[in-house]
Amino acid sequence: MTSGAKRKASASAASMSTTAAMRLALLGLLVVSLLLQTTAAGRVNVVLLGATGNLAEKYLWQGLYNIHEAGLKTGDEMFVYAAATKDASKSSPILQRILANNITASSPESKAAFLARVSSYVQLRSEEQYAALGERMLEDMRASGETEAGRLLYLSVPPKFFGPIADNINKHLRPQGKNAWLRVIVEKPFGVDTSSAESLAASLYESLDKDEILLVDHYMGKSGLHGIRDFVKANSLPDFVGKNRRVSRVEIGMLETEDCKGRTGFYEEVGVLRDTMQNHLMMMLALLGMDADTSVAGAAEADARKLVFEQLSAASLDRVARIAQYASYHDHVNEDRAKWDEPLLEERSMTPTYAHVVLKLQGANDVLDNVPIHFKSGKALSTRRAYTELHFDDGEVLIFNLQGPAGASGAKGALVAASSALPSFQAPSDWEVKDIEGFGRVAMAPDGPFAYEVLLRAGLEGVREHFVRLDEVLESWRVWTPLLEEIEAGKVAHRLEAYKHGAEIFASDSKDEKEIPRDEL
Numbered sequence: 001m002t003s004g005a006k007r008k009a010s011a012s013a014a015s016m017s018t019t020a021a022m023r024l025a026l027l028g029l030l031v032v033s034l035l036l037q038t039t040a041a042g043r044v045n046v047v048l049l050g051a052t053g054n055l056a057e058k059y060l061w062q063g064l065y066n067i068h069e070a071g072l073k074t075g076d077e078m079f080v081y082a083a084a085t086k087d088a089s090k091s092s093p094i095l096q097r098i099l100a101n102n103i104t105a106s107s108p109e110s111k112a113a114f115l116a117r118v119s120s121y122v123q124l125r126s127e128e129q130y131a132a133l134g135e136r137m138l139e140d141m142r143a144s145g146e147t148e149a150g151r152l153l154y155l156s157v158p159p160k161f162f163g164p165i166a167d168n169i170n171k172h173l174r175p176q177g178k179n180a181w182l183r184v185i186v187e188k189p190f191g192v193d194t195s196s197a198e199s200l201a202a203s204l205y206e207s208l209d210k211d212e213i214l215l216v217d218h219y220m221g222k223s224g225l226h227g228i229r230d231f232v233k234a235n236s237l238p239d240f241v242g243k244n245r246r247v248s249r250v251e252i253g254m255l256e257t258e259d260c261k262g263r264t265g266f267y268e269e270v271g272v273l274r275d276t277m278q279n280h281l282m283m284m285l286a287l288l289g290m291d292a293d294t295s296v297a298g299a300a301e302a303d304a305r306k307l308v309f310e311q312l313s314a315a316s317l318d319r320v321a322r323i324a325q326y327a328s329y330h331d332h333v334n335e336d337r338a339k340w341d342e343p344l345l346e347e348r349s350m351t352p353t354y355a356h357v358v359l360k361l362q363g364a365n366d367v368l369d370n371v372p373i374h375f376k377s378g379k380a381l382s383t384r385r386a387y388t389e390l391h392f393d394d395g396e397v398l399i400f401n402l403q404g405p406a407g408a409s410g411a412k413g414a415l416v417a418a419s420s421a422l423p424s425f426q427a428p429s430d431w432e433v434k435d436i437e438g439f440g441r442v443a444m445a446p447d448g449p450f451a452y453e454v455l456l457r458a459g460l461e462g463v464r465e466h467f468v469r470l471d472e473v474l475e476s477w478r479v480w481t482p483l484l485e486e487i488e489a490g491k492v493a494h495r496l497e498a499y500k501h502g503a504e505i506f507a508s509d510s511k512d513e514k515e516i517p518r519d520e521l
């Protein structure tokens with residue numbers, strides 16, 4: 001090569017490398033600016049609908065405060081609009097009382113900082129009120145100069161309101177800005193039976209995209225529930241149970257000491273079957289019955305949960321061992337009605353506050369197939385406990401305890417407790433495992449944030465795995481709808497017992513329970 005040619009070649013190499021360097025720099029700038037665009041903190045507007053209700057009072061406000069205090073992983077700043085359907089003269093003082101008394105804060109300054117981000121009470125009933133809230137949000141953002149990252153609407157209201165609310169959200173409360181997201185969290189129960197859940201889904205889809213809807217079952221936010229799944233995955237139930245032992249019954253329970261006073265308006269529409277059995281208890285069963293090989297999370301896990309529901313027999317009155325209402329329930333209904341200036345009930349309501357229903361799985365693994373599954377749940381009982389128990393034919397018991405004392409082991413906080421003759425089990429490495437004299441091995445999962453905080457955060461940060469899928473919910477309604485229809489047709493009247501507040505109606509050897517022969521399940 002001549003020296004001229006060499007110069008040319010090296011000049012062109014130099015110019016190529018300059019061009020390449022410039023391109024790289026430009027690319028770098030582009031990536032940085034894209035990153036800045038996607039990671040720049042913005043404002044997240046939360047609309048809490050049902051802000052004065054029981055759920056908000058007990059959990060949602062505390063959850064929002066905790067998230068404000070710890071901050072969002074996205075770096076966004078959260079502002080809350082406190083809304084409900086009733087008029088301000090009644091609801092505003094209730095909101096003030098809740099905000100003053102129901103938030104435990106790390107310091108008065110931190111609480112004040114949170115409250116500075118909470119709006120005064122907003123009534124959301126008419127379309128004009130939704131439009132006014134939309135305007136107010138825009139005004140607030142204009143005033144502060146913030147960009148909207150997204151909007152989370154939490155619907156803590158009875159299911160009959162979901163459709164009209166979604167319509168109003170679509171018309172008046174969609175976030176502004178190209179990249180701003182909209183997520184609408186819908187509280188359970190989703191519908192009141194199969195057909196209402198289907199039409200509810202259809203009416204929500206008219207206004208909202210599928211991805212904008214998040215269905216809540218707050219048990220999905222409990223570490224205890226995931227503990228069942230972790231145990232099943234780590235141990236494989238058939239291996240744990242072994243060849244010489246059989247499960248004679250499974251008991252899934254959610255017992256509460258609290259009664260319905262103050263929330264009978266909601267409870268009258270649901271009763272115990274829709275309030276806890278169709279959702280929380282079903283989730284406890286799903287994670288127990290799920291295929292142990294399911295090593296993937298997310299969609300595959302939802303498929304596996306749904307499969308368990310498909311294997312479950314439908315509920316009907318002949319599978320009800322006991323159905324009852326606590327004796328002062330009627331008075332509680334009328335006290336609440338008087339408070340809201342509503343006409344009093346003269347006839348006794350037929351809403352069950354306790355039920356024990358026995359179903360079975362068909363086509364499940366060898367351990368659970370055709371085994372009676374006892375679902376028990378109720379209000380105003382002597383104990384607060386949520387659990388899944390496997391009772392073996394030799395009297396041994398394996399307990400998954402989600403809250404309350406762990407049954408026979410007596411160990412509060414135990415997540416898994418296996419009586420002494422059972423094989424030793426594998427526990428995830430971060431669980432504390434110990435032996436309890438006279439009982440057996442117990443394991444405790446580390447403490448985490450409470451369920452509603454987990455779910456609110458998941459909604460704000462866009463983590464969909466913590467929510468349930470519509471097809472699972474519909475499959476669960478398939479199980480419970482036949483019994484609900486019988487109850488609604490008045491067929492429960494002669495079976496609905498009254499029990500004393502604080503009773504032990506759930507004790508399994510009670511003589512008053514209807515025996516359901518195994519071959520009739």
Ligand SMILES: O=C1O[C@H](COP(=O)(O)O)[C@@H](O)[C@H](O)[C@H]1O
Nearest residue numbers: 218254256258275276386403451
């Ligand atoms: O969803 C509901 O759950 C609560 C009980 O939740 P927990 O986390 O304390 O077990 C129950 O009181 C309420 O009636 C029901 O709607």
